Amino acid sequence: MKDPVEYLREEIHRVLRSLSFPETEVYFEKPKDALHGDIATNVALVLARAVRKAPREIANLIAEKLVFDSALVASHAVAGPGFINFVLAPEHLRDVGRSILERETTFGNGNELSGQRILLEFVSANPSGPLNIVSARAAAVGDSLCRIFRARGAHVDSEYYINDFGNQVRLLGESLRARYETLLGNPASVPEEGYHGEYLVEFARSVIRREGDKYHSLPAPEASQRLGQLAVQFHVQEHRKILERFRVPFTRWFFESELHGRSAPQAVLKQMEHTGAVFQEDGAMYLRTSAYGDSKDWVVKTSAGQPTYFLPDIAYHVDKFARGYTQLVNILGPDHHHFPSRMSAAMRILGLPAEKLHVIILQQVNLLRDGVAVKMSKRAGEIVEMAELIEEVGVDAARFFFVLRRTTTPLDFDIELAKSRSEENPVYYVQYAHARIASIFRKGQVLLPDASADWSPLAHSEELNLLRRLRELPEVVSEAAAVKDPHGLTTWLREVATQFHRFYHHCRVLGERKDLQAARLALCRATQIVLARGLDLLGVAAPEAM
């Protein structure tokens, strides 16, 4: 099947040459208004200056000379300030339907990212407590991006970085030990800077259940150290469990301790010292990140001789670069907005191609219940956990809601809306369209149509408009990959569902004359495939019945 856009591109280039117009890149877009057709080009507007003619005049000159394959393009017209608009031929739209049945779940895929090796790091929450809802949003966005990048041809690995080393783990161990001793009848207080959440009391109880008071007899530092490790292991397990339930697998769980095990932070520090980018001030060691555009310099080693978290973080990213990825994507919370400039500077200091590092700063989540903010206090340990949220609203609704907004926008997540089985809930609206189609096949007791179906009876405007929507999937996926944001898929899925419901309302499937019924069944099948594919790219299920 010929691609009409490629076809038009060649044809327009031919006409430009024949008119002796200068060579220029020809862009196509989908007009916002359906009245303007399916495809538009602004080439006449772009050429206006170089050709020194009015855009409309140029557009008319080009339009007159265009010759089309009528199986692809039905008509074209000059409109507005000088756009040339094209309407796709019904025959081509029916071809799109055929090709969906042929390609099944590979429809929507593409190859503009083939050859790319992308490493996506996300969630990377500290193993010191349960995952919160911001992590849940990061998980939904990150995993969807993995699926989207893969669909466009990239090799993608996902990675979860675990801070299981240093000061934080020590504090975690001391906090747990305090809870542990208290439960054993030796009241102890959690360190001021430690972890005060109730979950550690619960975990201490389970440690006693399994291992009794064996840590009581150890010297305090050793007991804390070992309890800290236990707590880390426990939380990593928990995080892995809940993320798997959320359909978010990681190719690798990367432990910070591994870097320390091979002295990577020290090695990287030495290397940076060689470049002259490290300097001492007040007894601390700074990295001169300001030399590469950052707003300030950052401490890599405190005056007490301790590396800050920045140093192993640099070592981690050096490690990522060494593994041969063509692109590194990090998803971080809004409190990490310093990260990009700081890490890029560090990479430049080390002579690494910092432009391959792309950071998505994911904005916060505001939990609402019936429109009222859910109060959360991190200090008092009152947070809504990811596990609770998924339990309450379900994986499908949660994943869909988390990608409903652009990553740059804070997300209002209304728990009651996500749970509601009503027209206000966009997840059900889309899933319902899929289930309705499945219901038709059940009711009609018909085998699923295959690619050999005869599509020619389809000519109703609702049928053709549905095909127009389905046709957009590859481009929607491609754009989501380009902007590194899955939210566009949700908008488009709702549009497909809307158009399907319209079709369903206006056109009967079962009981029509035989050839028309067969063609409409094929159209339903194509719609079903495309809906399932779009939902799958977001990790959302496509139910057969609701």
Next chain:
RNA sequence: GCGCCCGUAGCUCAAAGGAUAGAGCAACAGCCUUCUAAGCUGUGGGUUGAAGGUUCGAGUCCUUUCGGGCGCACCA
């Protein structure tokens, strides 16, 4: 004070520099002896916070300004 994000319909948000700025919800008026009414059809609703600038063309880019959110550690 500095940095990042945001400001678009009553609300929540779309709109890779393009045409008359679009959806959903809410509001109002209709549609179920017929494949799932979790659906469909229709109506009203806007100085894109403000002011300059770049451009053939700005919600989008630049400058200034006002408002909101978040962050500003020799913690992670």
